[in-house]
Structures are given as structure tokens and as C-alpha cells.
Amino acid sequence: MTTFLSFLLNGLSLGSLYALIALGFVIIYKASEILNFAHGAFLLLGAYVIARVEPSVGFAAAVAIGIAVTALVALASEKILFSRIRSAHVASLTIMTLGLDVLITTDLTRRIGSSVMSLGQPWGADVVRLGDVSISENRLTAIGVAFVLIGLLFAAFRFTSWGVALRAAAEDPEAAALMGIRQARVGAVAWLIAGGLAAVAAVFLTGSPTPGLEPNLRTIAFAAFPAAILGGLDSTTGALAGGLIVGVAESLFAGYSSSLTFLGGGFSIVVPYVVMMLVLVVRPAGLFGTKELHRV
Amino acid sequence: MSDTTTQSSPAAGPGTGAPGAAAGTRRALQLRRPATGSLLLILFVAVLAVLPFYLEEFWLRTGFAVFGAAIGAIGLNILVGTTGQLSLGHAFFLAVGGISYCWLSGESNDSGSHPYVGLGLPPLVGMVLAVGISGLAGLLFSPIGARLKGLYLGIASLGLVFVGIHVFNSASEVSGGHNGRTVPDFSLFGFTFDDTDPDLYVLNVEFEKFERLWYLGLVLAVGCYLFARAALNGRPGRALRAVRDSEIAASVNGVNVTAYRARAFLLSSMYAGLSGVLFALAIGSVAPESFAIEISVQYLAMIVLGGLGSVGGACAGAAFVTALPYVLRQYAESIPGLSEPGTGGVSYSEAARYAYGAAVILVIVFWPSGLAGIARGLKAIGSRRASRQAPT
Numbered sequence: 001m002t003t004f005l006s007f008l009l010n011g012l013s014l015g016s017l018y019a020l021i022a023l024g025f026v027i028i029y030k031a032s033e034i035l036n037f038a039h040g041a042f043l044l045l046g047a048y049v050i051a052r053v054e055p056s057v058g059f060a061a062a063v064a065i066g067i068a069v070t071a072l073v074a075l076a077s078e079k080i081l082f083s084r085i086r087s088a089h090v091a092s093l094t095i096m097t098l099g100l101d102v103l104i105t106t107d108l109t110r111r112i113g114s115s116v117m118s119l120g121q122p123w124g125a126d127v128v129r130l131g132d133v134s135i136s137e138n139r140l141t142a143i144g145v146a147f148v149l150i151g152l153l154f155a156a157f158r159f160t161s162w163g164v165a166l167r168a169a170a171e172d173p174e175a176a177a178l179m180g181i182r183q184a185r186v187g188a189v190a191w192l193i194a195g196g197l198a199a200v201a202a203v204f205l206t207g208s209p210t211p212g213l214e215p216n217l218r219t220i221a222f223a224a225f226p227a228a229i230l231g232g233l234d235s236t237t238g239a240l241a242g243g244l245i246v247g248v249a250e251s252l253f254a255g256y257s258s259s260l261t262f263l264g265g266g267f268s269i270v271v272p273y274v275v276m277m278l279v280l281v282v283r284p285a286g287l288f289g290t291k292e293l294h295r296v
Numbered sequence: 297m298s299d300t301t302t303q304s305s306p307a308a309g310p311g312t313g314a315p316g317a318a319a320g321t322r323r324a325l326q327l328r329r330p331a332t333g334s335l336l337l338i339l340f341v342a343v344l345a346v347l348p349f350y351l352e353e354f355w356l357r358t359g360f361a362v363f364g365a366a367i368g369a370i371g372l373n374i375l376v377g378t379t380g381q382l383s384l385g386h387a388f389f390l391a392v393g394g395i396s397y398c399w400l401s402g403e404s405n406d407s408g409s410h411p412y413v414g415l416g417l418p419p420l421v422g423m424v425l426a427v428g429i430s431g432l433a434g435l436l437f438s439p440i441g442a443r444l445k446g447l448y449l450g451i452a453s454l455g456l457v458f459v460g461i462h463v464f465n466s467a468s469e470v471s472g473g474h475n476g477r478t479v480p481d482f483s484l485f486g487f488t489f490d491d492t493d494p495d496l497y498v499l500n501v502e503f504e505k506f507e508r509l510w511y512l513g514l515v516l517a518v519g520c521y522l523f524a525r526a527a528l529n530g531r532p533g534r535a536l537r538a539v540r541d542s543e544i545a546a547s548v549n550g551v552n553v554t555a556y557r558a559r560a561f562l563l564s565s566m567y568a569g570l571s572g573v574l575f576a577l578a579i580g581s582v583a584p585e586s587f588a589i590e591i592s593v594q595y596l597a598m599i600v601l602g603g604l605g606s607v608g609g610a611c612a613g614a615a616f617v618t619a620l621p622y623v624l625r626q627y628a629e630s631i632p633g634l635s636e637p638g639t640g641g642v643s644y645s646e647a648a649r650y651a652y653g654a655a656v657i658l659v660i661v662f663w664p665s666g667l668a669g670i671a672r673g674l675k676a677i678g679s680r681r682a683s684r685q686a687p688t
Contacts, residue, residue: 035447085661091382091604092660094450095596099656102593106649110642222454222589229451264466273455277440280452284443 002132007255008248009130013139013204015247016146018272020201021224022231022239023153024194029233030170031183031190033090034082037097037225039198040218041104046070046199047206047213048108051117059120067199074195075188083184109215117213125208138207149200150240153193157236162189170234223250226276232289241287246272344514348507356506357578358622363513364574365618367520369598369610371567376596377605378528379560380540381445385437385453386568386595388460391587392433393569394479394576396426399470402480412472419482423573430569434562442558445543457589464584476583479576481505482512513574517611520567524607527563536560537605594618597656603666612667616655621648 021039028036050066057065077100082093123137157163165186168176177183198221205220206213227246231238253260254268285291348356372386401422402414417425434441440452464471471477481488527533535556538546547553576582598617602609624644628634635641642650659666 029447035450081657081661085664088660088664089380089604090447091376091380092600092664094382094447095600096657096660098593098596099653099660102597102649102653103657106646106653110646222458225451226455229448233447264462266465267462270455270459270462273458276455277452277459280440280444280448284445284448286448 003255006133006135007251009133009135010139010255011248011251012244013135013143013247014251015227015244016143016150017201017204017243018224018227018247019150019240019243020146020197021221022228022243023150023236024197025224025228026231026233026236026239027166027190028194029228030236031166031187032078032082033093034097035090035094035233036194037094038077038101038104039194039224040221041101041108042070042074042195042198043202043205043221044108044215044218045073045104046195047119047202047217048112048117050119050199050203051206051213054118054120059122062120063199063203066202067196070199070202071192071195074191074198078187078191083187105215105218112213112215116211119203119206119213121203121207123207136208138204139209142204142207145200145204149197153197154236162186166190223272226272230276230279230286232286234290235286235288238286238288246275249275341514341518345511348510353506354622354626356510358619360506360509360513360574361578361622362615362618363510363517364571364578365595365598366517366611366614367574368568368571368595369602369614370520370524370607371564371571372595373599373602373605373607373610374524374528374536374567375560375564377599377603377610378533378540379536379557381441381557381560382447382450383441383453383561383564384450384589384592384596385456385460386564387587387589387591388453388456389430389433389565389568390572390575390591391460391464391584392565393426393430393572394582394587395464395471395572395584396429396569397422397573397576398472398477398479398582400425402477405477410468410473410475412477413469414477414480419480420484422480423482423570426573427566427569430572431562431566433569434565435558437565438558438561441561442554454589454592457587457592461584461587471584472582474583474585476581476586478581479579482509482577509577516570516574520570521607521611524567528607532556532559594652597652599666600656601652601659601666603668606666606668608671609666609668617652620651621645624648 021043025036025039028034028039046066046069049069050062053065054062081096081100085093085096088096121138123141126137127134128137128140157167162185165176165181166189168179169181169183169186173183201221202213202217205217223246224243227242228239229242230245231240231242250268250271253263253271257265257268260267279287283289344359347359351359368386368390372383375381375383397419398414400415400417401419402412403416404413405411415422437453437456441449444452465473468474528536535546535551538549538551539553539556543553546556572587575586579586594617598613599610600613601616602611602613621644624631624634624647628644631647634644634647663669665672
């Protein structure tokens, strides 16, 4: 039972990080109808910047710089690249994000090389014991930070004028534009926030029990894509639920892998995708996604 | 009839048709235009067919990889460009084709710590069955593939790549596991596509492995090209484009949307399977990790660079994306700024990735219809000029 609780808690922590990434992914989609495959690259960028500046400015300042740089890069890519070609085919836009992803990832992978960089998290590899359940301090902090941020974000959707504008623009872009909502601004803020969230997730994804920043961080972050899809691409609630489901499932399969050898070694890595496919067979628009209806 | 001035541009490539030759009457123009296109294609293929007599092995090796990639790109373009279904799962179907071929036609290896089995079938049978198995994999995925649309399919098919690598790694008897397995040489009714057996001289040029493979690749690529063009210019192509442009309008006009999506998926995965077999033959040894998500991204880059929905464009894009790393590697010493892999500088493979990543972004921003669109633009200029010259 304690092992189960421990796996569950670790899964919730991982899941809340996936939810942070998936939320960024979803708000970009809601604001500009782009599936941003460069999100993994943003994450890598955030982690890299923090790891590079941390020795000279200290952890807190490094995180602030990392978040700012990632958010600005996301904003710049929206302003310079994506806002120009709104009318392009959705496949072209998506493939363009892949092009951006290739550029950023190639460069960062080359810079990181085969080394494992440390982000210098002050909590290090400490482990917290809650009764019989143990969890790394990094993972526990992640839950706290993620839920505060997600709470703030959900409040922002509901109560700020930007949040209302975002929901209106996602619901009906034309009507929103006629009501005087500036979609360029809504989109810009969405990319800014998404970039920042990715950098925050990077801080915790590279902490204990992970040894540090390696190029494969991008692949780990990829699991947030199925999380967003299985929750429903246009639903923020879905991103949260999807993230938690994927995180918990992955953690449980990794924890019990010794009794699940018939599934093959390393099955936990593909669990997010398997869960996603199973959900999509039953609900093609995800758990909370809007089902597209046509009036003929 | 006035004098005809045929103006063809080198960028037009095969099948885009030469800029309409100036013809006296509209009727003559209509009759002539397809003929010019086919002639240009035949000419292009003929040039490709004599190249092995002049090129060195490096270029033949590159060319064979390009032929293989072109087949895969044509297949992906049918799905993404024509049907409007975004797929990131192409690498998976390449893997199914490549690994099935090795399993069907390869020999068993019991020695060493990583045994694997091979059925030892004739390579031609292996190739045909491998394509069939890829198609079957596409059909099995179609309950998801045909129901999902656009972006949802994009990520679902991303999952296919990850799950596929895991499944193949677990089935190490078939795939050779993480260490992979060697690819059996191709042969056709006793004629081996290898350096010897039989030794072959044509016009005093020794035909070694890559001269032979060049022709294999050429024949298959041209066949796939013609089939795709015939299918896309006919009724199926119209139906698929209708599905892409408006699902409702298509179904009102009697197009079974789900069925056509499933067929596009089937065809695309069979093309990918054949491409995977050639990919395996080109690199000589495959492991499940050879077919990672980067391969899918490369194929998407090919069809975007070539122009979504254009068969000829897919081939041109395939040539660019596939040949680039080979060429950069070959001439790495004479290109300033490139350094050996692992020294921290920019290596040839990284340079190639920078180049196609940037190319994808620039093409989508500035020439959204890709190389095919540029060719069409030149053709339009050509025919405008021609019609000005033609008497009316």
C-alpha cells in the first residue's frame, strides 16, 4: 500500500508538470489554432538558459531569466513567424512549428553535447518522508508550484479581460473580432504565458530523481502532447486532467514494471501514447474536447 | 500555325509540364500540353538512366537514398497534401516495411547474444510482402486514423512512432532489438544487387552494387510516381481533395469521407513500406531506433518544400532533404565552418538539419506552395508570354 501511495504521489507530481506543459500547448491552440510542436524545444531552451546562467547569478535569478528568455522567444516566434501567415493551411502551420523545433533542438543539443548539466536547484536530491511514503523534495515542490500556477491561470481565464477575450476568440474568432477583441494581443499573451510555463516545468523535470539536463528532456516533454490530446485540445480542464492521468499512469507502470515484464522493457515511456490511443478510439475529440458539430 | 517557341525551365522538373508551348489555337494547346509534360518526364528519366555510366559511387549511393525517400514522400503527400490529414507516423510505416523485409528475406542469426530469426524468402517476395504488411498496419490503425481529423491525428500518429519503436524493440527476434540486424541484399530471379554474382560489365563500365541499386530505385520510383499521378488526377484524387477542402460538401456529393480517408491512409502506408525497404537497403543495417520521430519530421519537410499536394514536388523535396547530409558530409572539408562530429563545432548532419529546418520555415512564410508552386508560376509566365506571341 505504501509503495502504491508513493507511486501515486510521484505520478501526481509528474502529472502536474505535464499539465503545465499541456496547458501552454492548449492556450496556444485556443488563441491561434496552432499545434505548437516547438513546445519541447522551448522547454529545452528554458532549462539550458537556467543551467548556463545559474553559476554566475544564483538559482532564483537564473530561473527568472530562463522564464523571461523562453517567454520572449515564444512571443518572438509568434510575432515574427506565425502571425504573418494566419491564413495558411493548418498542416503548413504545424509543420512550420516542427521546422522551428528542428532548428532550436539541433542547436541546443549541439551545445549540451553529451554532458549532463545541472540547474542547481537548491533542494538538490533531498527526500521527504510523509509517514511511510517518500518523495523527492523536487517532486513535492513541483506539485505545489504547479498547482499554484494552474490555479492562477484558471482564475485568469475566468476573471481577467485577457482570459475572457481568449475564450471568446477561441469560441468564435469572427464575433470576437467584431466585439473589438484584438486577437493579435490575445495570441501574444498566450504564447508568452505558454513559454513561461514550459520553462517552469523544465526546472522540475530536470531535478531529482532525474540527474540533470540532457538533450532527451525534449522527448520526456513530448508526453505532454498526448496529455493535451486525451484531455481535448481546446479544453484547459482537459489539459489538467490529461496531464494527471498520463503522469499517474506512467508512474504506476514504471513502479510495477518488474511484474509487468510481458509488456517489454521500458513500457512506461510509451504509456502516455497507449492511454491516448485508447481514449481516442472511444472519444475522438478527447475527454473534455468540444465535439465538432455541423449544421447542414 | 505560327512558330512554336518551347520554353522550359530547369526548375519545372518532371510532370509539372513544360510551360505551354505556343500553339496556334486553343485546341492545339490543349492537345499539346500533356504531351510536352510526358516528353519532359521521359527525357528526365532517360537522363537518370544514363547517369550511372558517369557518376562515381558516392552519387549513386545518394541517388538510391533519394529514390527511396521520394517514394515515401509521394505517399505522405497523398495523405497530408491531398487528403489534408496530418500524419507524424510515417516513420512507423517505414519501420514496418524495412524491418518486415529483413525478417522475411533475411537469414537467422543464432550466434552471439542477440539471436534473431529470418525466414529466408526470396527478396522480391520479401519486398512485396513487406509492402503488404505496411498496408495492413495502416488498415489496423485506420479506426483511429480515419475517424480523427487533422491535428488530433497528428498527435495520435506521433504515438504510433513511439509505441512502434517499443513494440519492435520488444520483438527482438524479428527486429534484432536495440542492436538491429543486417539487411539482406536484394536479388531478382538469381540476379544479385551486389558487387559480384554475376560480374556485370555494360559498355565497359563495371556494374557494382550501387549501379544496380540505382536502376532498382529508379524503376520503383518512376512506377510509384506514375501510379500516384494517375490516381490523383482521376476520380480518387478529386474525392480526396474534396474531403480536404470541405468534409460536408464532399459527403453531400456522395464521397464516403471515412472510407476515402482510410484508403488514403492505406495507400500512404504502403508507399511508406516500400520506402522503408529501400531505406533499409540503402543503409545496410536497421534497428528500431533508425525510425525515430526525426524521420517523420524529415518527410514532412520534404513535402512542404516540394509543395503540398504535388507529386513531382514531393520528389524534388525528397532529393533536397535526403541528399543534403550526404553532400555536406562528402564535401565537409571544403565547406568553411563545418567540423568533425563530436568536436563541439557544427558537424555535417547538424548543418543539414539547420538547413532544412530553416528551409521549411522560409518556404512556408514566403512560398507557401513550395517548389511546385514556383514551377507553376514559371509555367504561367511562360504560357502568358506564349499566348502574347501566338496570333489569335
